[in-house]
Amino acid sequence: MTAIHERHLFGPGPSNPYPEATAALAEPLLGHLDPLFLTLMDETCDRLRAVWGTQNARTLPLSATGSAGMEAAFVNTVHEGDVVVVAVNGLFGRRMCDVAARCGAEVVAVEHEWGEPVDVDRVLSAHPDPRIIAAVHAETSTGVRSDVAALGAGKGDALLVVDAVTSIGGIELRADDWGIDVGYAGTQKCLGVAPGLAPFTINDRAFERRVEKPRSWYLDLGLLGGYVGEAQGSGGRTYHHTAPTAMVASLHAGLGRILDEGLQAVWQRHADAGRRLQDGLQEMGLELFAAEGHRLPELTTVRVPDGVDSAAVRRILLERYDLEIGAGAGEYASTVWRIGLMGRNARPDAVALVLTALREVLEEVRGTTVPG
Amino acid sequence: MTAIHERHLFGPGPSNPYPEATAALAEPLLGHLDPLFLTLMDETCDRLRAVWGTQNARTLPLSATGSAGMEAAFVNTVHEGDVVVVAVNGLFGRRMCDVAARCGAEVVAVEHEWGEPVDVDRVLSAHPDPRIIAAVHAETSTGVRSDVAALGAGKGDALLVVDAVTSIGGIELRADDWGIDVGYAGTQKCLGVAPGLAPFTINDRAFERRVEKPRSWYLDLGLLGGYVGEAQGSGGRTYHHTAPTAMVASLHAGLGRILDEGLQAVWQRHADAGRRLQDGLQEMGLELFAAEGHRLPELTTVRVPDGVDSAAVRRILLERYDLEIGAGAGEYASTVWRIGLMGRNARPDAVALVLTALREVLEEVRGTTVPG
Numbered sequence: 001m002t003a004i005h006e007r008h009l010f011g012p013g014p015s016n017p018y019p020e021a022t023a024a025l026a027e028p029l030l031g032h033l034d035p036l037f038l039t040l041m042d043e044t045c046d047r048l049r050a051v052w053g054t055q056n057a058r059t060l061p062l063s064a065t066g067s068a069g070m071e072a073a074f075v076n077t078v079h080e081g082d083v084v085v086v087a088v089n090g091l092f093g094r095r096m097c098d099v100a101a102r103c104g105a106e107v108v109a110v111e112h113e114w115g116e117p118v119d120v121d122r123v124l125s126a127h128p129d130p131r132i133i134a135a136v137h138a139e140t141s142t143g144v145r146s147d148v149a150a151l152g153a154g155k156g157d158a159l160l161v162v163d164a165v166t167s168i169g170g171i172e173l174r175a176d177d178w179g180i181d182v183g184y185a186g187t188q189k190c191l192g193v194a195p196g197l198a199p200f201t202i203n204d205r206a207f208e209r210r211v212e213k214p215r216s217w218y219l220d221l222g223l224l225g226g227y228v229g230e231a232q233g234s235g236g237r238t239y240h241h242t243a244p245t246a247m248v249a250s251l252h253a254g255l256g257r258i259l260d261e262g263l264q265a266v267w268q269r270h271a272d273a274g275r276r277l278q279d280g281l282q283e284m285g286l287e288l289f290a291a292e293g294h295r296l297p298e299l300t301t302v303r304v305p306d307g308v309d310s311a312a313v314r315r316i317l318l319e320r321y322d323l324e325i326g327a328g329a330g331e332y333a334s335t336v337w338r339i340g341l342m343g344r345n346a347r348p349d350a351v352a353l354v355l356t357a358l359r360e361v362l363e364e365v366r367g368t369t370v371p372g
Numbered sequence: 373m374t375a376i377h378e379r380h381l382f383g384p385g386p387s388n389p390y391p392e393a394t395a396a397l398a399e400p401l402l403g404h405l406d407p408l409f410l411t412l413m414d415e416t417c418d419r420l421r422a423v424w425g426t427q428n429a430r431t432l433p434l435s436a437t438g439s440a441g442m443e444a445a446f447v448n449t450v451h452e453g454d455v456v457v458v459a460v461n462g463l464f465g466r467r468m469c470d471v472a473a474r475c476g477a478e479v480v481a482v483e484h485e486w487g488e489p490v491d492v493d494r495v496l497s498a499h500p501d502p503r504i505i506a507a508v509h510a511e512t513s514t515g516v517r518s519d520v521a522a523l524g525a526g527k528g529d530a531l532l533v534v535d536a537v538t539s540i541g542g543i544e545l546r547a548d549d550w551g552i553d554v555g556y557a558g559t560q561k562c563l564g565v566a567p568g569l570a571p572f573t574i575n576d577r578a579f580e581r582r583v584e585k586p587r588s589w590y591l592d593l594g595l596l597g598g599y600v601g602e603a604q605g606s607g608g609r610t611y612h613h614t615a616p617t618a619m620v621a622s623l624h625a626g627l628g629r630i631l632d633e634g635l636q637a638v639w640q641r642h643a644d645a646g647r648r649l650q651d652g653l654q655e656m657g658l659e660l661f662a663a664e665g666h667r668l669p670e671l672t673t674v675r676v677p678d679g680v681d682s683a684a685v686r687r688i689l690l691e692r693y694d695l696e697i698g699a700g701a702g703e704y705a706s707t708v709w710r711i712g713l714m715g716r717n718a719r720p721d722a723v724a725l726v727l728t729a730l731r732e733v734l735e736e737v738r739g740t741t742v743p744g
Contacts, residue, residue, distance in 0.1 A: 004399055004400060005400065005402070005408055006400040007400060007401070007402060007403065007406065009401065009403055011403055011405075013614060014401055014403060014404065014614065014617060016400075016401060017401055022398050022401075023398070025397040025398055025618060026394050026395070026397055026398035027376055028376060028377065028378040028379060028388075029379070029381065029386055029388060029389055029394075029566055030377070030379060031379065031381055031383055031386060031696050032386065032567070033383075034379065034690070034696060035690075036377060063436055063437050063440075063568070064435055064436035064437075064440060064590065065435050065436075065613050065614050065615075065616060066613075066614065067589070067590050067612075067613035067614070068435075068436060068590045068613075070589075070590075071588060071589055071590045075587075075588075095589070098589055099589045102585065102586070102587050102588070102589055103587065186614065188614060194401055194616065194617065194618035194619075195404070195614045195615065195616045195617060195618075196435070196568055196616035196618065196619055213474065214474070215447075215474050215475065215587045215588075216443060216447075216474070216587070216588060217439070217442075217443055217467070217470055217471045217474055218436065218439050218440045218443045240439075241437050241438070241439035241440075242385060242386065242437050242438065242439070242558065242560060242567045243437075243567065244437060244566065244567045244568035244619075245386060245566065245567060246397060246566035246567075246568065246619075247566070247568055247616075247618075247619070318406070318407075324403050324406060
């Protein structure tokens with residue numbers, strides 16, 4: 001490795017971790033069965049309940065990244081041949097279809113134009129009696145927020161599976177009030193912790209309908225329950241696998257920082273930063289990609305101006321300013337940028353930096369002045 | 373959390389990380405698509421090839437713990453109904469049977485007494501034409517080393533799947549020379565890195581026979597290949613999932629430390645520490661559990677003396693000396709201790725500490741002098 005670079009991580013994730021989360025990574029390591037670690041794990045699960053907005057006993061950090069959370073959601077709930085209705089309004093909805101199908105689901109994909117929120121009526125009427133309805137709360141590929149509460153209100157007998165990877169810790173999320181039966185997330189976005197864990201929650205209703213012996217041993221919630229959640233307070237712990245103790249300690253610290261600041265205050269901070277960024281981009285004459293009224297504050301999508309080399313701009317930002325923004329996803333790879341201001345980065349100084357740097361680079365590559 | 377405790381992690385893992393590995397965890401985080409991170413990932417894969425003893429292009433750290441490595445091994449290679457012969461001489465051989473069966477295997481379990489090495493002849497003659505033969509190189513539950521090279525020499529057309537979780541970086545391991553087709557490991561034992569990643573390797577022979585679309589999306593080696601390994605040097609990277617960048621940086625640093633010291637020297641250090649520990653325990657009148665001639669230096673199993681409360685001794689060691697040793701596994705939970713001197717802890721000072729502390733506690737709980 002060459003010299004260490006301090007990057008501004010303003011892409012779609014990971015974001016720069018909260019300092020408390022980074023410091024915890026380097027604290028002396030604990031064993032996964034140490035009483036001190038078990039206490040830390042219990043507290044972490046409590047803190048996760050707070051950010052999920054849930055009372056679910058089975059709320060825990062899975063020992064893998066957010067995508068494994070998606071897999072855990074489906075591998076534990078999809079019985080062979082179950083109808084799963086998936087709202088697809090971006091890359092992660094599309095991925096849900098793939099993962100659910102591998103678990104044996106009969107997938108009914110409800111396609112949307114990218115940049116648009118989920119059409120709740122179309123999703124709810126896509127099948128007369130689905131076992132599962134699945135949707136992404138905050139689409140990382142497009143920067144769009146969808147109305148999960150409305151899906152929960154209309155789900156009927158179906159289970160509602162929700163991807164909260166980019167929403168948790170950044171915008172309002174109320175798993176219990178909104179009728180979310182199974183939810184998964186990641187640590188590396190608005191929670192402000194390095195990537196590596198998948199915060200997960202499942203309620204009793206979904207757990208009772210679960211697959212008794214899922215194809216995955218690693219993600220089998222029936223087995224995992226013996227290690228966290230269910231056994232909490234009983235004193236009886238069953239070894240399942242070696243928990244990633246450094247990462248859990250880091251998540252514990254990051255969540256502590258968020259709850260100390262106050263969840264409402266953190267949401268407000270994200271809302272403010274996102275608004276400032278989106279206003280500033282429009283003042284520069286740039287066009288936002290996500291549909292108005294459904295834009296995520298923590299992840300902004302903006303169209304690359306005509307004639308501008310998207311990758312060249314990103315490269316200059318990275319090399320000169322140590323500033324990372326994301327390319328667009330899928331077919332929008334070269335026509336959209338994704339700018340994330342998540343967790344620690346949801347601050348006015350970050351907004352000012354990214355707007356200034358982007359203006360300077362755009363003026364340079366276009367040879368003209370940018371308004372705003 | 374209460375005050376930070378600095379534990380001596382002398383159980384079956386995790387071990388105390390190398391200082392270089394801990395420091396890397398706290399360095400500024402990189403994005404998973406940052407060119408600097410891709411270089412770091414490539415170097416990590418190169419370093420993993422060195423400790424595996426392989427030239428396999430598909431050698432990478434999976435983004436989950438060692439148990440997910442086991443799952444990846446089987447979910448990518450077991451086609452419905454395939455005969456998988458598993459050598460079971462401890463907990464992890466038993467787990468292999470469970471995981472392989474969930475992947476659709478017809479499992480032929482070859483049972484052994486715990487504490488004994490794998491009987492190569494019995495395993496090789498257990499079925500006339502198995503698709504896969506699987507064994508644990510270093511059984512974490514019993515402290516026993518088995519002869520993987522002999523299994524490789526006699527495997528015929530079968531694929532050889534090997535668990536190297538507790539052997540990698542601690543004792544001789546030569547994946548290519550020994551005929552290992554698929555291998556998985558963990559970071560938290562002799563590699564001296566926190567738990568959270570599964571070093572994995574698969575050769576062309578196994579990859580060509582793989583399941584085209586395995587049940588697991590997260591562990592699908594066909595998809596993962598686009599992100600690391602196969603694409604190395606080609607410049608083309610496909611996003612699969614967000615790599616746990618802090619953990620990969622830590623693994624990179626831990627492996628760097630090992631290779632700087634020299635792999636042979638590291639093996640010798642483990643051998644020396646294990647011999648000193650095992651000699652010392654026997655001089656104290658204690659009886660080793662693993663069969664003589666097959667004892668792992670990095671993980672020693674010793675019988676709890678008659679009349680001694682196993683858990684009480686472990687509790688005093690932890691509370692007074694901040695020293696963790698492991699209980700026995702399975703039915704040996706209260707009759708065997710497991711003492712690991714792995715990675716950073718494979719040193720004479722660690723041996724001296726654990727022997728002295730154990731002697732003091734045994735004298736206290738028994739009210740007599742312990743010899744040696």
